[in-house]
Amino acid sequence: MRCKRLHYSKLSNLKAVAEHSKVSIATVSRVINNDPKVSKATMLKVQASIAALEYKPNRVAQRLRSTSKKTKLLGLVIPDIQNPFFVDVVRGVEDYAYQNNFAVMIGNFGQDEKKEKLYLDILQSENIDGLIVAPIHGKDKGVENLVKKNIPVVCIDRGLTDVDVDVVKVNNEQGAFSAISHLLSIGHKRIAFISGNFKIPTYIERLSGYKKALSEYGVAFDESLVFARDTDYKSGFEIANKILELDNRPTAIFSGNNLLTLGALEAIHAKSIKIPEDISIVGFDDMPWSISLNPPLSAVRQPGFDMGRKAAEMLYERIVNPTREKENVILKTELMLRKSTAPIV
Amino acid sequence: MRCKRLHYSKLSNLKAVAEHSKVSIATVSRVINNDPKVSKATMLKVQASIAALEYKPNRVAQRLRSTSKKTKLLGLVIPDIQNPFFVDVVRGVEDYAYQNNFAVMIGNFGQDEKKEKLYLDILQSENIDGLIVAPIHGKDKGVENLVKKNIPVVCIDRGLTDVDVDVVKVNNEQGAFSAISHLLSIGHKRIAFISGNFKIPTYIERLSGYKKALSEYGVAFDESLVFARDTDYKSGFEIANKILELDNRPTAIFSGNNLLTLGALEAIHAKSIKIPEDISIVGFDDMPWSISLNPPLSAVRQPGFDMGRKAAEMLYERIVNPTREKENVILKTELMLRKSTAPIV
DNA sequence: TCCAAAAATGTAAACGTTTACATTTTTGGA
DNA sequence: TCCAAAAATGTAAACGTTTACATTTTTGGA
Numbered sequence A, B: 001m002r003c004k005r006l007h008y009s010k011l012s013n014l015k016a017v018a019e020h021s022k023v024s025i026a027t028v029s030r031v032i033n034n035d036p037k038v039s040k041a042t043m044l045k046v047q048a049s050i051a052a053l054e055y056k057p058n059r060v061a062q063r064l065r066s067t068s069k070k071t072k073l074l075g076l077v078i079p080d081i082q083n084p085f086f087v088d089v090v091r092g093v094e095d096y097a098y099q100n101n102f103a104v105m106i107g108n109f110g111q112d113e114k115k116e117k118l119y120l121d122i123l124q125s126e127n128i129d130g131l132i133v134a135p136i137h138g139k140d141k142g143v144e145n146l147v148k149k150n151i152p153v154v155c156i157d158r159g160l161t162d163v164d165v166d167v168v169k170v171n172n173e174q175g176a177f178s179a180i181s182h183l184l185s186i187g188h189k190r191i192a193f194i195s196g197n198f199k200i201p202t203y204i205e206r207l208s209g210y211k212k213a214l215s216e217y218g219v220a221f222d223e224s225l226v227f228a229r230d231t232d233y234k235s236g237f238e239i240a241n242k243i244l245e246l247d248n249r250p251t252a253i254f255s256g257n258n259l260l261t262l263g264a265l266e267a268i269h270a271k272s273i274k275i276p277e278d279i280s281i282v283g284f285d286d287m288p289w290s291i292s293l294n295p296p297l298s299a300v301r302q303p304g305f306d307m308g309r310k311a312a313e314m315l316y317e318r319i320v321n322p323t324r325e326k327e328n329v330i331l332k333t334e335l336m337l338r339k340s341t342a343p344i345v
Numbered sequence C, D: 001t002c003c004a005a006a007a008a009t010g011t012a013a014a015c016g017t018t019t020a021c022a023t024t025t026t027t028g029g030a
Helices: A002-010 A014-021 A025-032 A040-053 A059-065 A084-099 A113-125 A141-148 A172-185 A201-216 A233-244 A258-270 A304-320 B002-010 B014-021 B025-032 B040-053 B059-065 B084-099 B113-125 B141-148 B172-185 B201-216 B233-244 B258-270 B304-320
Strands: A073-078 A103-108 A130-133 A153-156 A166-170 A191-196 A226-229 A252-255 A280-284 A298-301 A328-331 A334-336 B073-078 B103-108 B130-133 B153-156 B166-170 B191-196 B226-229 B252-255 B280-284 B298-301 B328-331 B334-336
Touching: A014 A025, A014 A040, A025 A040, A059 B059, A073 A084, A073 A113, A084 A103, A084 A304, A103 A113, A103 B113, A113 A130, A113 A141, A113 B103, A130 A304, A141 A153, A153 A304, A166 A172, A166 A304, A172 A191, A172 A201, A172 A252, A172 A280, A172 A298, A172 A334, A191 A201, A191 A233, A191 A258, A201 A226, A226 A233, A233 A252, A233 A258, A252 A258, A258 A280, A304 A328, B014 B025, B014 B040, B025 B040, B073 B084, B073 B113, B084 B103, B084 B304, B103 B113, B113 B130, B113 B141, B130 B304, B141 B153, B153 B304, B166 B172, B166 B304, B172 B191, B172 B201, B172 B252, B172 B280, B172 B298, B172 B334, B191 B201, B191 B233, B191 B258, B201 B226, B226 B233, B233 B252, B233 B258, B252 B258, B258 B280, B304 B328
Parallel strands: A073 A103, A073 A130, A130 A153, A153 A166, A166 A328, A191 A226, A191 A252, A252 A280, A280 A298, B073 B103, B073 B130, B130 B153, B153 B166, B166 B328, B191 B226, B191 B252, B252 B280, B280 B298
Antiparallel strands: A103 B103, A298 A334, B298 B334
16 A cells, blocks of 8 residues: 555656746646647746656546546446447447547446446546446436436437437337248248346337237237347257247247357257258357358348447437437447348248 | 536535534545544534535545545556456456455556556556556556556566566466376477567566477477567467468467457468367467357466455555565466367377 | 532644636837 | 837636645544
């Protein structure tokens, strides 16, 4: 501890630089902020001192003091960093943000509501300029509060039911509809749905697309074919195992996200069940390596990168103009047909 | 802008709570910090005000003011969030950190040295309690400086050459050696190595293991079989394409990381070349879905989660005791033999 | 009931910046 | 050379906390 204090007290600050270059701290501050009022000679002198003392402005103090947005920092709070879809989103956000001189700090709440609140609190009190978040559910009070406080927020992947907020998402109903329609069109009637938790709006919408396709094809909805638990690899694995042991085994599986798909694939392979001969599978979310899976996976592609980029752009617009109308951007999905589905004969 | 100001000025602070409950700000501060000196009655009164005003302490101010470590925040700076290995590391770090009431803010520098510096700067001036980082190369000045300033730092995946620092990594030489030895033992002689950039110490070590195995088996090292570029999917794809078009095509590929492997797989599949009949492949880094790849992938497994956990633990120890000896933890790899390698006949 | 000690509360300075306003220095026309 | 205006610099307060020290209130034994 003593060591620490010793160190921190040595960390150079405005005052040290001011003394070193024999000017006031105000002048040093001006140099740091490129204030045109400071004379060239002084500027050079101060810059030399800054270099000599290896001075770096304390961003904490800057943020506490200043109202201006010079210390550009975005927060990004995501439900599951293991999910490649959210990784794509992160990349998209970073792509736009970095181009506009924002840094992005990421908090991963791992589907844990308490963690989500924690990161929301931290980022808020860090005085970030804005936040991109996938709310844990539609009535997420934490995110609601931020919106109500007029902190710039953009929701991604899912919106909020009780509050008007910027959202970038995908047409989930349409995406699920296209996948299920495809399966139905090639003769499947018993299609299991491995879903995430229905607290998450995304999965409600995907279920609705699933039902809509069934009814369009005149197939009765069978509740016992819908399985909802967590959204991770393990759930996919376990639920798939359960499905595969069903008496009247479904001929096809529709899995609700990347991780569920990957888990289901492992379960199927472990039992040496053949895809697509013995069972067909379509996943929500495509992956760069879908083509390298066994067999190449048919999937509903979400443009994760674009969603992230768009969200960052909208956040930027809101930061610049906090009163502009809330926007609701709904991107399209694309059904990537590969080798994991086959007709029923 | 005006809207923003309006809002912030309304954000409740210590003073507002103090006025509301008719005590001094010091007392409110004590309540927040669970100071046992405050009387029960006052405590309840103040807590009621806090609830009524929805007051949340401003962490920026807290961090600026306090020397104590009550506001626990760790930084985690990683080279590539797309790489599932680093995702595992993140999860391990979060696992330990969260158990110990630390939050983790992640910065992803995407192999870009400037971005890495930016995140290092931000996190440092955020007064984080400690930092876990995979330095971009062995002479990373940014990380060196933090270490020299006695800011608690733990390096992951790679160390620093010029400075004594806590490190958690894997025995890369051994890992590569085991993979190449296996390939040699089943008759392969022309083994291509798709590596990452040799500025990254990890890849130098992996190359060294590659060479060592060759020499042990009396096979001459052929420099033209070593390809080093970036560490992403695209590089893997492009380099694999080049390899597959070589006149005297190698019989096996050793790919240096997850993403390179996945990219190479796509290239191989796109050309309809059969694994392992036509070409064998072993990747560095295992993935949860390796078994679901076509064919199930043989890989050198790194314990990413454990590395992250261990790093967080070491960081914690260093925060608590800044003068303790620097530690160098080297974890073992494990060769997971599946179906992507076959003997030469 | 009184009063010393303990408990509770308050005051004010400090963390490292930015910035409104005040003061000093420089500039350049007469 | 002088002096008003412009340019450069400085002073001091403020951001929202924590905390050392001072002050006030409560407690309980005689």
